[in-house]
Amino acid sequence: MKKSIAASAIFFIALIIMFFLACNNNSTESQANTKEDSLKKVIARGEYLTLHVAVCMHCHSMRDFSKFSGPDVPGTVGGGGGKFDNNIIDVIPGTIYSKNITADSATGIGTWTDEELLRAITQGIRKNGDTLFPLMPYAHFNHMAKDDLMSIIGYIRTIKPIKNAIPPRQLMIPISVAYPAPALQKSIDGNVRPPESDPVKYGGYLVNMAGCTDCHTPYVKGQPDFSREFSGGNTFTIAGFKVTSANITPDSATGIGAWDQQGFLNKFIVCREEKGYNYNPEKMNTVMPVVDYAGMTDGDLKAMYAYLRTVRPVKNLVVKYPK
Numbered sequence: 360m361k362k363s364i365a366a367s368a369i370f371f372i373a374l375i376i377m378f379f380l381a382c383n384n385n386s387t388e389s390q391a392n393t394k395e396d397s398l399k400k401v402i403a404r405g406e407y408l409t410l411h412v413a414v415c416m417h418c419h420s421m422r423d424f425s426k427f428s429g430p431d432v433p434g435t436v437g438g439g440g441g442k443f444d445n446n447i448i449d450v451i452p453g454t455i456y457s458k459n460i461t462a463d464s465a466t467g468i469g470t471w472t473d474e475e476l477l478r479a480i481t482q483g484i485r486k487n488g489d490t491l492f493p494l495m496p497y498a499h500f501n502h503m504a505k506d507d508l509m510s511i512i513g514y515i516r517t518i519k520p521i522k523n524a525i526p527p528r529q530l531m532i533p534i535s536v537a538y539p540a541p542a543l544q545k546s547i548d549g550n551v552r553p554p555e556s557d558p559v560k561y562g563g564y565l566v567n568m569a570g571c572t573d574c575h576t577p578y579v580k581g582q583p584d585f586s587r588e589f590s591g592g593n594t595f596t597i598a599g600f601k602v603t604s605a606n607i608t609p610d611s612a613t614g615i616g617a618w619d620q621q622g623f624l625n626k627f628i629v630c631r632e633e634k635g636y637n638y639n640p641e642k643m644n645t646v647m648p649v650v651d652y653a654g655m656t657d658g659d660l661k662a663m664y665a666y667l668r669t670v671r672p673v674k675n676l677v678v679k680y681p682k
């Protein structure tokens with residue numbers, strides 16, 4: 360009798376120990392899962408912003424303008440070498456090439472720390488201390504929430520490294536007088552991402568990140584005229600076509616004031632499917648990276664629309680395809 364009580368006591372204690380071990384095991388496993396899940400979420404957010412909102416790869420890849428909106432040339436994504444010069448638009452004072460932002464250590468950003476990347480993306484300062492030409496939209500990225508920026512950095516480190524050495528830029532004027540002398544905040548730590556429940560504010564955050572103003576605000580003597588922000592009128596010339604940016608202020612006669620939300624969404628949504636861009640539109644092509652923005656969620660496109668309804672209407676009749 361005593362023996363069997365002792366035996367069952369031992370059995371019972373063993374059971375408790377096993378139970379605790381199992382619990383412990385489970386909790387470390389679920390902790391690991393949570394970590395992995397949040398890492399996946401960060402990278403997925405980074406991929407979304409990099410490809411579809413901040414459209415980093417629109418500039419940091421080679422583009423095929425024999426197709427609508429110039430989708431990326433496969434195999435060049437992140438490898439840089441995109442050429443921007445004064446033949447495309449005269450506000451670019453020389454020839455500037457996008458850099459290789461893949462993890463290749465010799466020709467890309469493989470040896471850069473997160474801090475160095477953050478400084479380049481938000482302050483326009485390279486690892487070696489040089490100032491980047493503000494065609495790289497660091498003046499916009501300077502207003503992004505830090506966790507969004509870190510998710511982009513996390514994502515670009517995962518893309519396939521490409522060995523591609525980029526030629527140096529050739530500027531006709533010193534960088535210090537180039538457009539626009541950006542007013543940068545020294546620290547981005549206080550930046551907040553507006554809640555999605557406030558579509559106007561969140562839409563403004565997205566429009567800033569997406570650089571819409573860079574093409575849609577008219578340049579006067581090489582400087583953007585923000586008193587007429589979003590009213591269009593800049594002409595771009597690419598081999599094969601010439602196109603002028605549209606007036607996207609809510610002016611109903613000359614802007615997009617008469618466009619309803621669905622009409623605005625459709626401008627982007629057509630390029631979600633290959634047949635929307637995989638054809639040669641010849642002279643009716645565009646420099647607007649619609650093919651990249653098309654990946655934005657309907658909710659984000661609606662937020663951008665909501666924001667653009669609130670900007671000052673400007674009367675400016677634009678002919679998108681000048682003769």
Ligand code: HEC
Nearest residue numbers: 413414415418456457458460479485491492494495496528
């Ligand atoms: C409108 C085009 C454009 C967009 C969009 C753009 N970049 Fe750039 N980026 C450039 C150009 C051009 C340069 C080089 C400028 C120069 O040489 O002065 C550059 C430089 C850089 C550099 C510096 C690399 C080096 O070796 O100096 C980094 C890092 C970078 N971009 C990351 C990004 C990221 C990340 C995004 C998206 C969040 C992005 N860029 C979006 C055009 C762009």
Ligand code: HEC
Nearest residue numbers: 569570571574602603604605607626645646647648663679
């Ligand atoms: C690289 C330059 C560039 C950028 C960046 C750009 N656009 Fe455009 N956009 C154009 C040009 C050029 C046109 C005229 C040709 C066309 O319709 O695509 C245009 C046309 C449009 C139109 C059509 C208006 C009409 O009257 O037909 C809308 C809407 C629009 N852009 C919204 C946006 C929004 C929103 C963003 C930012 C998310 C943006 N654009 C970013 C160059 C740009």
